[in-house]
Amino acid sequence: MKLIFLGPPGAGKGTLAAKAVEILKLPHISTGAIFRAAIAAKSPLGLKVKAIIDAGKLVDDETTIALVKERLSQADAQKGYILDGFPRTIPQAEALAAFSAVDQVVNFDIPDSSVLERLGGRRVCRACGTNYHQVFNKPKQDGVCDSCGGEVYTRDDDKAEAVQKRLEVYRDQTAPLIGFYRGKGLLIDVDARPAVEQVVENFRKALGV
Ligand code: AP5
Numbered sequence: 260m261k262l263i264f265l266g267p268p269g270a271g272k273g274t275l276a277a278k279a280v281e282i283l284k285l286p287h288i289s290t291g292a293i294f295r296a297a298i299a300a301k302s303p304l305g306l307k308v309k310a311i312i313d314a315g316k317l318v319d320d321e322t323t324i325a326l327v328k329e330r331l332s333q334a335d336a337q338k339g340y341i342l343d344g345f346p347r348t349i350p351q352a353e354a355l356a357a358f359s360a361v362d363q364v365v366n367f368d369i370p371d372s373s374v375l376e377r378l379g380g381r382r383v384c385r386a387c388g389t390n391y392h393q394v395f396n397k398p399k400q401d402g403v404c405d406s407c408g409g410e411v412y413t414r415d416d417d418k419a420e421a422v423q424k425r426l427e428v429y430r431d432q433t434a435p436l437i438g439f440y441r442g443k444g445l446l447i448d449v450d451a452r453p454a455v456e457q458v459v460e461n462f463r464k465a466l467g468v
Contacts, residue, residue: 266367268425269378289343315424364440367451
């Protein structure tokens with residue numbers, strides 16, 4: 260099964276993807292996570308995208324499309340995938356259609372107020388990427404990852420100014436994909452407002468898994 264997770268920043272795409280990986284036994288491919296790993300490694304890609312991501316803007320289509328095309332050509336993605344954070348523009352969606360036929364697009368239905376609450380409290384493990392929230396999902400020990408003991412920190416693009424920019428970019432460039440995929444009969448809406456366990460149930464029901 261080839262799935263896209265589509266939704267605003269902080270909708271809970273990465274959190275649900277971590278659960279969906281166990282349910283569907285598919286790789287989770289997050290363009291944001293690939294970019295963050297490149298930044299941490301100070302690779303040429305990381306050096307190129309760091310300032311763009313910290314400001315809450317989008318990396319250019321050409322770079323992002325090439326990265327996803329290469330990743331989807333790898334062996335583990337042949338049986339299917341959960342693509343999280345891509346496509347984010349109409350040109351990206353058109354490019355994807357030329358090299359991979361997506362089965363369904365999961366649209367995370369959530370108001371801005373919930374997004375702001377989630378991003379405002381998000382914490383992430385610097386080593387393994389596990390997501391936390393300072394109210395909804397705290398690590399057992401403050402600042403320390405439950406899974407690997409790594410440092411739990413606040414992403415640079417979760418600062419207030421960058422969050423406003425990311426929401427603006429989502430509305431202008433990514434939200435049009437809802438109509439794009441609905442028109443192709445691929446979109447399923449999932450109510451992403453409740454607690455994580457209920458969102459997982461909503462996802463299972465919507466997908467029939
Ligand atoms: P990316 O990493 O994809 O960021 P995003 O889409 O903004 O999504 P987030 O990771 O912020 O949120 P999420 O929906 O995964 O929510 P999460 O599960 O963490 O991209 C980062 C940047 O990379 C972009 O801004 C751009 O610059 C660049 N980029 C990436 N892809 C690109 C592309 N295709 N083209 C161009 N540029 C690209 O949850 C958020 C918080 O809420 C967490 O604290 C979590 O614990 C909590 N939470 C989650 N679910 C629930 C729940 N049900 N109840 C309560 N709390 C919850």
